[in-house]
Amino acid sequence: MFNALRTGRPLAAIGFWLLPAVFLALAWAPAEARVFDPETFTLDNGLQVVVVTNRRAPIVTHMVWYKVGAADEASGESGNAHFLEHLMFKGTKTLGPGEFSRIIAQNGGRENAFTGQDYTAFYQTVARDRLDIVMKYEADRMANLVLSDDEVLTERDVVLEERRSRVDNSPGALLGEAINAALYLNHPYRLPVIGWAHEIRQLNTETATAFYRKWYAPNNAVVIIAGDISAAEVRPLAERYYGAVAAHPVPKRARIAEPPQHAERRVTLKSARVRQPSLSIVYLAPGYNSPDGARAYALQVLDKIMGGGATSRLYRGLVVERSLAASAGSGYDATVVDGSEFSFHVSPRPGVEIDRVEAALRTEIADLLDGGVSAEEVAAAKRRLVAQAIYARDSLSTAPNVLGRALATGRTVADVEAWPERIAAVTVAEVNAAARAVLRAEHSVTGALLSKPTS
Amino acid sequence: MRMRFLFVLLAVQVAVLLGAGNARAVQVERVVSPGGIEAWLIEDHTNPIISLDLAFRGGAALDPAGKAGLANMVSGLIDEGAGGLESQAFQGRLEDLSIRLRFSAGRDVFNGELRTLSENRAAAFDLLRLALTQPRFDAEPVERIRAQILAGLARRAENPNSIAARTLRRILFPNHPYGQPVEGTPESVESVTVADLGRFVAARFGRDTLIIGVVGDITPDALGQLLDKTFLDLPARAGAFEVAAARPSGAGRLVIVEKDVPQSVVLFGQEGILRDDPDYYAAYVVNYILGGGGFSSRLYKEVREKRGLAYSVYSYLQPMDHGALVVGGVATQNGRVARALELIRAEWARMGEAGPSATELDDAKRYLTGSFPLRFSSSGRISGMLVGMQLEHLGIDYLDRRNALIETVDLDTARRVARRLYDADKLAVVVVGHPDGLAASDPTPKPNG
Numbered sequence: 006m007f008n009a010l011r012t013g014r015p016l017a018a019i020g021f022w023l024l025p026a027v028f029l030a031l032a033w034a035p036a037e038a039r040v041f042d043p044e045t046f047t048l049d050n051g052l053q054v055v056v057v058t059n060r061r062a063p064i065v066t067h068m069v070w071y072k073v074g075a076a077d078e079a080s081g082e083s084g085n086a087h088f089l090e091h092l093m094f095k096g097t098k099t100l101g102p103g104e105f106s107r108i109i110a111q112n113g114g115r116e117n118a119f120t121g122q123d124y125t126a127f128y129q130t131v132a133r134d135r136l137d138i139v140m141k142y143e144a145d146r147m148a149n150l151v152l153s154d155d156e157v158l159t160e161r162d163v164v165l166e167e168r169r170s171r172v173d174n175s176p177g178a179l180l181g182e183a184i185n186a187a188l189y190l191n192h193p194y195r196l197p198v199i200g201w202a203h204e205i206r207q208l209n210t211e212t213a214t215a216f217y218r219k220w221y222a223p224n225n226a227v228v229i230i231a232g233d234i235s236a237a238e239v240r241p242l243a244e245r246y247y248g249a250v251a252a253h254p255v256p257k258r259a260r261i262a263e264p265p266q267h268a269e270r271r272v273t274l275k276s277a278r279v280r281q282p283s284l285s286i287v288y289l290a291p292g293y294n295s296p297d298g299a300r301a302y303a304l305q306v307l308d309k310i311m312g313g314g315a316t317s318r319l320y321r322g323l324v325v326e327r328s329l330a331a332s333a334g335s336g337y338d339a340t341v342v343d344g345s346e347f348s349f350h351v352s353p354r355p356g357v358e359i360d361r362v363e364a365a366l367r368t369e370i371a372d373l374l375d376g377g378v379s380a381e382e383v384a385a386a387k388r389r390l391v392a393q394a395i396y397a398r399d400s401l402s403t404a405p406n407v408l409g410r411a412l413a414t415g416r417t418v419a420d421v422e423a424w425p426e427r428i429a430a431v432t433v434a435e436v437n438a439a440a441r442a443v444l445r446a447e448h449s450v451t452g453a454l455l456s457k458p459t460s
Numbered sequence: 461m462r463m464r465f466l467f468v469l470l471a472v473q474v475a476v477l478l479g480a481g482n483a484r485a486v487q488v489e490r491v492v493s494p495g496g497i498e499a500w501l502i503e504d505h506t507n508p509i510i511s512l513d514l515a516f517r518g519g520a521a522l523d524p525a526g527k528a529g530l531a532n533m534v535s536g537l538i539d540e541g542a543g544g545l546e547s548q549a550f551q552g553r554l555e556d557l558s559i560r561l562r563f564s565a566g567r568d569v570f571n572g573e574l575r576t577l578s579e580n581r582a583a584a585f586d587l588l589r590l591a592l593t594q595p596r597f598d599a600e601p602v603e604r605i606r607a608q609i610l611a612g613l614a615r616r617a618e619n620p621n622s623i624a625a626r627t628l629r630r631i632l633f634p635n636h637p638y639g640q641p642v643e644g645t646p647e648s649v650e651s652v653t654v655a656d657l658g659r660f661v662a663a664r665f666g667r668d669t670l671i672i673g674v675v676g677d678i679t680p681d682a683l684g685q686l687l688d689k690t691f692l693d694l695p696a697r698a699g700a701f702e703v704a705a706a707r708p709s710g711a712g713r714l715v716i717v718e719k720d721v722p723q724s725v726v727l728f729g730q731e732g733i734l735r736d737d738p739d740y741y742a743a744y745v746v747n748y749i750l751g752g753g754g755f756s757s758r759l760y761k762e763v764r765e766k767r768g769l770a771y772s773v774y775s776y777l778q779p780m781d782h783g784a785l786v787v788g789g790v791a792t793q794n795g796r797v798a799r800a801l802e803l804i805r806a807e808w809a810r811m812g813e814a815g816p817s818a819t820e821l822d823d824a825k826r827y828l829t830g831s832f833p834l835r836f837s838s839s840g841r842i843s844g845m846l847v848g849m850q851l852e853h854l855g856i857d858y859l860d861r862r863n864a865l866i867e868t869v870d871l872d873t874a875r876r877v878a879r880r881l882y883d884a885d886k887l888a889v890v891v892v893g894h895p896d897g898l899a900a901s902d903p904t905p906k907p908n909g
Contacts (some may be wrong), residue, residue, distance in 0.1 A: 060506070161768070314555050433557060
């Protein structure tokens with residue numbers, strides 16, 4: 006489910022956040038696994054602060070994650086969470102519109118923000134001696150946002166242009182919205198984070214302010230700081246700035262549930278603007294927090310085996326050996342509040358009919374369900390997953406993104422730190438059981454992006 | 461037995477300037493291996509990984525006529541089988557050892573990146589050696605990568621952003637290789653042969669055009685030995701090449717490519733400034749003010765913040781080896797394109813006429829100097845910078861001098877350079893979409909891919 010949207014700041018997006026964790030492995034069997042080795046403390050007002058020390062350069066990345074996202078919106082107000090994220094830059098009791106960004110820029114900082122189904126995050130990277138400034142102003146807008154209709158309505162136009170850029174101009178993105186809407190019969194994950202255009206047009210100062218008052222509170226947020234600083238150095242700053250923000254009650258996140266699904270679905274988008282067809286099959290799958298969330302680790306291993314690289318089953322089978330596909334892969338992300346998805350995607354080689362590629366993909370899925378995965382495949386996938394993670398430690402922004410996503414979706418620091426062990430513990434039987442449990446046609450949508458002849 | 465000498469010229473204790481005396485030294489070392497291969501190294505033993513970036517001078521601008529996309533195709537293929545390892549075996553080895561090896565082609569350079577855990581460095585450098593010196597170009601991977609490139613071209617064929625970029629390029633450089641797409645066209649990509657691929661490698665990979673930057677968990681001694689093992693097999697000299705100077709055409713033109721999309725994508729460009737021009741730093745600061753500075757640029761304020769006309773509006777300098785551009789863009793609904801363009805032209809002209817204000821200049825310099833340390837956020841970014849510094853002949857002490865170069869841009873210089881650079885009448889404009897109330901200056905150029 007790639008529903009997260011970066012805010013109206015198309016520049017300076019920091020880092021990637023698909024990698025679930027990082028692991029500094031000295032031996033293959035991670036007896037004393039450390040991932041980021043974070044330190045954490047919680048203020049009296051409920052704000053959790055996490056610090057990952059990385060002394061490679063005298064800079065820090067500072068992220069505030071609010072535990073609220075698009076899936077928490079009121080019915081009919083799709084896009085409100087993302088809209089509020091834009092509006093957080095528009096002024097507080099003491100700052101005028103745009104002044105926050107001006108101050109960050111004056112201090113040589115880079116910044117951006119993004120919204121997902123389950124979280125809204127704001128971040129800056131600055132020299133370590135400017136951390137107090139970003140904390141001060143981030144704490145300020147946590148409590149003191151002030152909105153005017155003028156600013157709000159102008160920014161609403163910006164969001165509509167953003168939607169046009171990302172979605173309306175893109176047949177693939179339009180199909181993606183249709184897939185989500187078909188995959189979830191009830192749950193708000195069926196709705197786009199950016200919102201439907203007609204609902205965006207109804208958003209206003211009141212909807213944004215109500216959402217802000219309801220959800221934005223220190224006791225509903227996590228601050229992650231990574232870089233040339235320790236928790237001991239952060240603590241007094243956090244107490245001074247964030248500690249001054251009063252807690253207030255925040256509702257429990259209770260999304261309407263998905264009913265059982267019995268019907269396989271298919272959505273097709275045909276457009277003259279599609280010259281390269283593609284197809285995906287998306288299945289409902291557990292996330293970390295689901296009742297069967299223990300399967301999440303096995304599913305990550307399955308994802309690696311099936312579509313995680315040049316020697317994965319799908320790439321090898323469909324792209325290399327049978328020369329049917331130009332690309333083939335899979336996807337799975339367990340870091341969600343509610344349920345997740347396991348997906349396959351293919352795109353045919355020029356000259357190959359997409360029906361043939363679809364059939365080949367379904368054969369691969371059937372073979373997987375019939376024959377299972379091998380011990381060699383599981384061992385190699387686990388090794389590659391855990392080893393790949395070392396690289397993530399290298400980039401300053403990875404730790405705050407990984408920890409932020411985890412904590413904002415109901416996981417703990419211990420969960421993140423334990424990721425390598427849990428991956429290492431996955432067995433062949435668990436992978437096969439997870440595949441059989443998840444890859445059921447009645448829990449799936451097939452989405453096809455096809456050409457339409459112009460004549 | 462020959463004595464092996466390793467020359468390590470400790471370059472400079474580079475203080476990364478932060479303002480209030482909070483400097484941390486970054487040491488760039490010039491390592492020259494016993495065999496004479498040079499690399500710039502920043503040792504960092506924090507994590508057990510090594511990041512290497514390399515470049516050969518000469519890229520897609522050298523693609524032969526009718527073979528646009530050759531350099532790009534080579535970049536996708538030299539890691540698909542080399543030496544005794546066929547494609548799946550080569551890729552399998554990379555995956556087993558968690559080595560990342562990627563190549564890419566730009567207009568003026570051919571790039572490579574290698575990322576490896578320290579413990580696998582011998583294997584990693586050896587795979588790099590094989591890719592550069594013994595690529596197999598077996599039939600299966602050649603056809604597979606060709607198909608992937610063609611699929612990519614197809615995917616982008618109707619994408620308004622891609623159409624705008626390709627069209628603008630052709631208008632700006634109608635008779636120069638810079639006007640060709642780096643990834644080629646369906647026709648040209650189909651025409652590339654294995655012989656072409658081999659000729660490219662033989663002609664373009666030489667020790668004399670090779671530039672290397674390394675960051676990470678390796679000492680100069682160890683690096684020197686790996687440099688010899690990896691690169692001495694390359695021919696000493698690459699083939700000579702020449703690319704004509706490129707002056708952009710298309711001044712004053714407005715071209716509309718009609719597409720049935722709700723949002724028009726607009727790209728515009730004019731002649732820019734070369735990287736080694738003494739006015740480059742002033743131009744960089746002025747462009748930041750006009751449209752490079754994200755949330756604080758004039759274009760952002762006028763088009764997005766005040767009027768909500770766009771999500772994205774920007775300008776940037778694009779210096780190339782043989783010519784330079786300053787380019788910008790905006791995307792907005794069809795009904796508001798004319799208005800957005802009008803505002804942008806006005807800002808472009810205003811900058812050219814009057815230049816920045818003192819406050820704007822101060823703010824820009826403060827941001828550009830203050831944010832410089834942020835570039836050191838990952839090994840890969842830094843090794844890439846080391847290559848860039850060498851490509852542009854910036855000097856090994858560039859990291860130390862860079863902020864001063866920005867600081868010395870004074871208001872008079874900024875205004876003179878703004879006047880020199882920004883001329884709204886020179887802009888060539890491409891609009892892809894269905895814009896209301898906008899007249900093209902002339903018919904759309906014939907599309908070719």
